[in-house]
Amino acid sequence: MKRPFHHWLLAVYPVLVLYSINADQTPWSTAAWPMAMVLAAAAAGYFGVSVLLKDRWKASLLVTLFAVLFFSFGHVHALVYRFLIDLDWDTASQFDVPHFVLRHDTMWELAALWLVLLLWGAWSILDGEEKRRKRLCGFLNVLSVALVGVSLLWAISGRVNASSATAAIAGSRASATAAARMPENRPDIYYIILDGFAREDVFREHYDHDLGWFTDRLRAKGFTVVPRSRANYEWTFLSLASSLNMDYVDSLVDELGRRSRDRRRAYAMIRDNRVSQYLHTLGYRTVHLNSTWGGTMTNPFADIEIGCRRGVFQVEFYRVLLESTVLALVDTRVTDDLAQCHLHNLEQLRQMGSMRGPKFVFCHFVPPHHPYLFDRDGNVLRNVTVSNQFQLQKRLWADRKSYLDQAVFMGRSIDGVVENILRESRVPPIIIIQSDHGPDIAGSDHHRARLASFLAVHLPGGAELLPPDETPVNLFPRIFNHYFQADLPIREAKHYASSYNAPYAFRKMTFDQ
Numbered sequence: 001m002k003r004p005f006h007h008w009l010l011a012v013y014p015v016l017v018l019y020s021i022n023a024d025q026t027p028w029s030t031a032a033w034p035m036a037m038v039l040a041a042a043a044a045g046y047f048g049v050s051v052l053l054k055d056r057w058k059a060s061l062l063v064t065l066f067a068v069l070f071f072s073f074g075h076v077h078a079l080v081y082r083f084l085i086d087l088d089w090d091t092a093s094q095f096d097v098p099h100f101v102l103r104h105d106t107m108w109e110l111a112a113l114w115l116v117l118l119l120w121g122a123w124s125i126l127d128g129e130e131k132r133r134k135r136l137c138g139f140l141n142v143l144s145v146a147l148v149g150v151s152l153l154w155a156i157s158g159r160v161n162a163s164s165a166t167a168a169i170a171g172s173r174a175s176a177t178a179a180a181r182m183p184e185n186r187p188d189i190y191y192i193i194l195d196g197f198a199r200e201d202v203f204r205e206h207y208d209h210d211l212g213w214f215t216d217r218l219r220a221k222g223f224t225v226v227p228r229s230r231a232n233y234e235w236t237f238l239s240l241a242s243s244l245n246m247d248y249v250d251s252l253v254d255e256l257g258r259r260s261r262d263r264r265r266a267y268a269m270i271r272d273n274r275v276s277q278y279l280h281t282l283g284y285r286t287v288h289l290n291s292t293w294g295g296t297m298t299n300p301f302a303d304i305e306i307g308c309r310r311g312v313f314q315v316e317f318y319r320v321l322l323e324s325t326v327l328a329l330v331d332t333r334v335t336d337d338l339a340q341c342h343l344h345n346l347e348q349l350r351q352m353g354s355m356r357g358p359k360f361v362f363c364h365f366v367p368p369h370h371p372y373l374f375d376r377d378g379n380v381l382r383n384v385t386v387s388n389q390f391q392l393q394k395r396l397w398a399d400r401k402s403y404l405d406q407a408v409f410m411g412r413s414i415d416g417v418v419e420n421i422l423r424e425s426r427v428p429p430i431i432i433i434q435s436d437h438g439p440d441i442a443g444s445d446h447h448r449a450r451l452a453s454f455l456a457v458h459l460p461g462g463a464e465l466l467p468p469d470e471t472p473v474n475l476f477p478r479i480f481n482h483y484f485q486a487d488l489p490i491r492e493a494k495h496y497a498s499s500y501n502a503p504y505a506f507r508k509m510t511f512d513q
Helices: 006-021 028-052 055-087 096-125 130-176 200-206 210-220 236-245 250-256 264-271 274-282 316-323 328-336 338-350 400-423 446-450 472-484
Strands: 188-195 224-225 285-288 305-307 361-364 430-434 455-458 496-497 507-509
Touching: 006 028, 006 055, 006 130, 006 285, 006 316, 028 055, 028 316, 055 096, 055 130, 055 328, 096 328, 188 400, 188 455, 210 224, 210 400, 236 264, 236 455, 274 285, 274 361, 274 455, 285 338, 316 328, 338 361, 338 400, 400 430, 430 472, 455 472
Parallel strands: 188 361, 188 430, 285 305, 285 361
Antiparallel strands: 224 455, 430 455, 496 507
16 A cells, blocks of 8 residues: 555545435535545644644554544533433422533543543654554555445435435325415414423313413403324324325325335425425415424425525535534534524514415424523523433423423513514414424323313404314314315314324324313
8 A cells, every 4th residue: 555545535434424314404514614624634634644644554544543532522522411310310390400511521531531532643653663653554545445445336326216206296286276266365384383382271180380371461462272182193203294285195104115204205295295285276385483302493395484594504515524523512502592593583473474475384493392592581502503402301391390390481482473473464464373393291181181282273353263172184274264265175183192202103192182
């Protein structure tokens, strides 16, 4: 072997493998410039150290050592942190600030270890035998080619699958049919999702909380609060794919299989959905407020997208890449703060009534679902970024006080938002406030609470339109049939449970109302 080259490939590999995992959602151009930056840094390091030491083998190994430590830091810290949490070290704190203190402390302790490893590795490279260095470089050359080759195959496969999913959904857009009669004054339609917001009886039974302060105010504004609404699915990506396409997602099971965890087709169905397609035929524009969850974070099919803020770290790929590196030590200083994103969306939604219509406005709020960012008065409790927002997902549901406080804040905020929308709208709007599913309650009531979804709807002239046990799959068909004479089918109410690891392995659930 005449020349080492593994430092080039192993330096760019972390960026490439992240892209290959997300190729269905990330344009190649997004990943290209960080790859170029990494290659430029590797080149500068390699040639600089080569000149300084007059040894290209040492230079190559030193650059590789630095790259491996730099890009592995965030991943190793996540594993260590989750391992410590699984040991149950701080359950007595009831999941309060000590979890985040633990995260901060372990991060800096790991940074100290990483510095020791860097110094020890550099000393071993500089002091080792030349033959051993060359053999190691030969092995790393072969390994780097294999790793990059596999990542390239994954990336190509991801882009092909993404193109197929987009084409399949685009085909359904062309088949959308116009309504029989175009109303003169078409109402704006708002679809507001509060992730995991409990139904009134679930708040009362499991949180010892009377939600009447919220529901009574909604009723006073003309809302119908559906008392026994149930979600069709227990997971956000299935629930939204179903409600926005006015059908069950059995086709995904047939296409992907019961053991699949692939969410790409469901995400595509959420973004380019039949509700928006149908409303487009009536002259509606779709306004999408970008969320902090992958399936609704962006929507290229929307006529108008409203993001949290501008800047390079508005792009999820860059945030996740940064937080996998040593720069995770300062992540909340350079990445988007989720609390500020939610506050921004609340303010943007509040102003929507004055925007020219007709429009279909979609906004998905992750709160009251964890991470718990707000107390009940709206004070920001902590900084959280996209890549760490769902840590401890199963256990954080157990922090009922934080969940309740954040739910109270969101309820108060949405009450103010809809009041302003109603006041500023020229035509009385249709406003749907819905939870995609209920909270995660441990024990025998798990599925009953999880599938009990909150639903309140403002329907001008249609207050009696919805049955008391309305389910999301039939929500838009009933609305479109009433207001636009759409003649869409009303489906049998079905409710399915499934696990996080096997979301398509559905079990049909029945409940005594």
